[in-house]
Amino acid sequence: MTSVDVVVTGLGATSPLGGDVASTWDGMLNGRSGVSRLTTDWAAELPVQIAAALAVDPSEIIEKPKLRKMDRSEAIALIAAREAWADSGLAGSGLDLERLGVSIGSGIGGATTLLNQDDILEAQGARRVSPHTIPMLMPNGPAAFVGLELGAQAGVHCVASACATGAEAISLGLDLIRSGRADVVVAGGTEAVIHPLPMAGFASMRAMSTRNDDPERASRPWDKGRDGFVLGEGAGVVVLERAEHARARGAKIYARLAGSGITSDGYDIVQPHPQGAGAIRAIGKALRDAGVTGTDIVHVNAHATSTPVGDVAEIAALRAAVGTHPVVTATKSMTGHLLGAAGALESIATILSIRDSIVPPTINLDDPDDALDLDVAAHKARPLEIPAALNNSFGFGGHNVALVFTRA
Amino acid sequence: MASREEIVTGLADILNELAGVEQADVTEEKTFTDDLDVDSLSMVEVIMAAEDKFGVKIPDTEMQNLKTVGDAVSYIEANQK
Numbered sequence: 001m002t003s004v005d006v007v008v009t010g011l012g013a014t015s016p017l018g019g020d021v022a023s024t025w026d027g028m029l030n031g032r033s034g035v036s037r038l039t040t041d042w043a044a045e046l047p048v049q050i051a052a053a054l055a056v057d058p059s060e061i062i063e064k065p066k067l068r069k070m071d072r073s074e075a076i077a078l079i080a081a082r083e084a085w086a087d088s089g090l091a092g093s094g095l096d097l098e099r100l101g102v103s104i105g106s107g108i109g110g111a112t113t114l115l116n117q118d119d120i121l122e123a124q125g126a127r128r129v130s131p132h133t134i135p136m137l138m139p140n141g142p143a144a145f146v147g148l149e150l151g152a153q154a155g156v157h158c159v160a161s162a163c164a165t166g167a168e169a170i171s172l173g174l175d176l177i178r179s180g181r182a183d184v185v186v187a188g189g190t191e192a193v194i195h196p197l198p199m200a201g202f203a204s205m206r207a208m209s210t211r212n213d214d215p216e217r218a219s220r221p222w223d224k225g226r227d228g229f230v231l232g233e234g235a236g237v238v239v240l241e242r243a244e245h246a247r248a249r250g251a252k253i254y255a256r257l258a259g260s261g262i263t264s265d266g267y268d269i270v271q272p273h274p275q276g277a278g279a280i281r282a283i284g285k286a287l288r289d290a291g292v293t294g295t296d297i298v299h300v301n302a303h304a305t306s307t308p309v310g311d312v313a314e315i316a317a318l319r320a321a322v323g324t325h326p327v328v329t330a331t332k333s334m335t336g337h338l339l340g341a342a343g344a345l346e347s348i349a350t351i352l353s354i355r356d357s358i359v360p361p362t363i364n365l366d367d368p369d370d371a372l373d374l375d376v377a378a379h380k381a382r383p384l385e386i387p388a389a390l391n392n393s394f395g396f397g398g399h400n401v402a403l404v405f406t407r408a
Numbered sequence: 409m410a411s412r413e414e415i416v417t418g419l420a421d422i423l424n425e426l427a428g429v430e431q432a433d434v435t436e437e438k439t440f441t442d443d444l445d446v447d448s449l450s451m452v453e454v455i456m457a458a459e460d461k462f463g464v465k466i467p468d469t470e471m472q473n474l475k476t477v478g479d480a481v482s483y484i485e486a487n488q489k
Contacts, residue, residue: 063428064428065450068426069449069450131450131452132450132453135449
């Protein structure tokens with residue numbers, strides 16, 4: 001146990017299920033799918049023609065002149081951060097901005113800006129490339145825009161660990177507070193790459209579902225019929241705060257971020273270790289860091305992306321590191337895979353599960369994989385008292401991040 | 409050939425579209441930076457849009473001399489084809 005407790009005092013999100021945390025959570029608890037058929041012209045040329053697009057477009061929220069200067073991934077990070085910040089009650093609280101940090105990452109970054117500006121370069125020449133191109137495509141852009149709006153001066157950080165990014169950014173926030181470098185860190189992940197090039201790249205890897213005629217059933221973690229992930233877009237942001245600081249100002253406290261474990265596989269650039277060795281070590285580290293054991297974990301929000309290999313490896317890791325007793329769910333069955341935002345959005349789901357004593361469902365689990373010996377909340381949300389829960393995130397490159405949240 | 413009034417109106421439309429400036433605030437004596445709060449990157453965009461709209465070339469060396477809306481109007485008026 002460390003001497004510095006860190007708690008969660010604010011939540012913000014914009015996702016395929018809703019434009020804020022409340023609507024996203026409501027969608028999850030009701031087992032709604034955010035996946036739909038892409039109707040854009042370019043999609044017709046792709047093997048994958050489905051995605052989980054944002055429920056509320058950023059143009060409905062952010063004024064147009066400001067939006068023009070931001071990549072979509074930056075705009076939605078800002079939307080989620082604004083909600084989390086308002087929710088925390090820190091605005092106008094007299095917080096010393098030199099004690100406020102930001103840790104927000106993205107898996108792919110401003111790729112759509114890069115590609116759109118390249119179209120302009122090719123068609124109209126260098127002089128017509130937008131002067132906003134660089135701040136729009138730089139990977140630290142989402143963190144920087146959020147830091148700028150909040151006036152954060154303790155440091156603005158960007159981590160990139162593919163699909164583990166959101167969770168690793170939250171883990172960095174924990175470290176920043178524990179090490180005394182900040183009292184409050186606005187942390188999370190963002191992703192917006194529903195564009196033909198990233199989709200073609202993932203499709204060429206055969207990583208994505210091609211269930212084009214049945215989009216709402218395409219993301220089906222642990223089901224025998226799973227055939228890859230469904231790309232989603234969105235952002236999730238949490239406000240992490242030194243517990244003493246939060247209690248001193250009488251803040252609403254959602255949960256405690258009790259521990260974090262990070263490892264790397266050292267195995268393959270994209271394939272997970274088949275027995276989940278790196279994941280097992282990450283979960284073990286997180287449990288020890290949190291001062292709990294596998295027995296204490298009663299709920300797991302799994303990474304489970306609906307890929308044939310990854311889903312099974314995580315089953316093995318959970319069995320080894322935690323046991324088969326927790327109630328497990330894969331919310332990606334509803335949101336699709338938000339890549340760099342996934343770990344952040346799923347942390348929010350984990351935190352709300354603790355608060356509301358309920359586990360959101362894993363939809364589409366009609367014919368469970370023979371290897372599945374875990375207790376999954378299939379089809380319907382399941383009421384459950386949750387003193388401690390685990391959230392897993394894994395990313396291309398062999399990144400493994402496990403976060404333990406406990407009741408405050 | 410656009411008149412001074414037409415150029416002011418055209419610039420006001422561009423500034424509204426690109427930088428969120430109210431059209432009514434765009435008058436000749438206003439400075440882009442201090443009065444209209446147009447940042448340096450957006451100013452580059454405004455110049456690019458003005459070139460397209462009025463058929464002029466505004467070289468980078470000239471851009472820094474365009475402090476006020478009136479400066480830009482005068483340059484465009486003198487150089488439009």
